[in-house]
Amino acid sequence: MPLNIDIQQILLHLFNLVLLFGILYLLLYKPVHDFMDKREEEYRKRDEKTKDALSDAEKLKAEYEEKVARAEKENAETRASISAAAESDRERIITDAHEKASKIIDDARVKAQSEHDRLIARAQTEITEYVSKAAAKIVMDNDGLEDDFDSFFESVDKQDIVQKDKNNG
Numbered sequence: 001m002p003l004n005i006d007i008q009q010i011l012l013h014l015f016n017l018v019l020l021f022g023i024l025y026l027l028l029y030k031p032v033h034d035f036m037d038k039r040e041e042e043y044r045k046r047d048e049k050t051k052d053a054l055s056d057a058e059k060l061k062a063e064y065e066e067k068v069a070r071a072e073k074e075n076a077e078t079r080a081s082i083s084a085a086a087e088s089d090r091e092r093i094i095t096d097a098h099e100k101a102s103k104i105i106d107d108a109r110v111k112a113q114s115e116h117d118r119l120i121a122r123a124q125t126e127i128t129e130y131v132s133k134a135a136a137k138i139v140m141d142n143d144g145l146e147d148d149f150d151s152f153f154e155s156v157d158k159q160d161i162v163q164k165d166k167n168n169g
Helices: 007-140 145-168
Strands: none
Touching: 007 145
16 A cells, blocks of 8 residues: 555544544534524523513503593593582572571561661650650649750650660660
C-alpha cells in the first residue's frame, strides 16, 4: 500500500464515526428533540389558556360594563322618582301651609270681629247706663247740674283708663 494508507483503518474509522453519530443520535438528538416538542406543546397550551383567560376577561368586562350601565340607569331612575316624590311632597306641604295660614287668619279675623262686637255692645251698654244715670240726676237735681256732668265725665275717664290698662296688660 502506498502512502501507508490502510483501508481497514479507514473503514474502522468510518464505522466508529457512524457508531458515534448513532449513539449521539440516540443519546442526545432524540431526548433533546422530545424535550423541545414537550416544551413547544407546553407553550402552546399556555398560549391557549392565556387566550381563554383573555376571552373570559373580555366577557367579564362586557358583563361588568353592562351591569354598571344598568346600575347607572336604575340610579338615574331612582333619583328621578325621588326628586318627583320630593317635589310633590314640597307642593303638598306648601299647600297645607297656605291652608293652615288661611285658616289661622280667618280664625283671627273671626275672633277680632267677635271681640270688636263684644266691646261695642259693652260700650253701648255703659253709655246707656251713664246717660240714664245722668238723666236721672238731671231730673232729680237741677241745682247741681254742672257738678253732676263733671263727676260723670271723670268717672267715664277713669273707666276708660282702667279699660285701656286691661287691654294692654
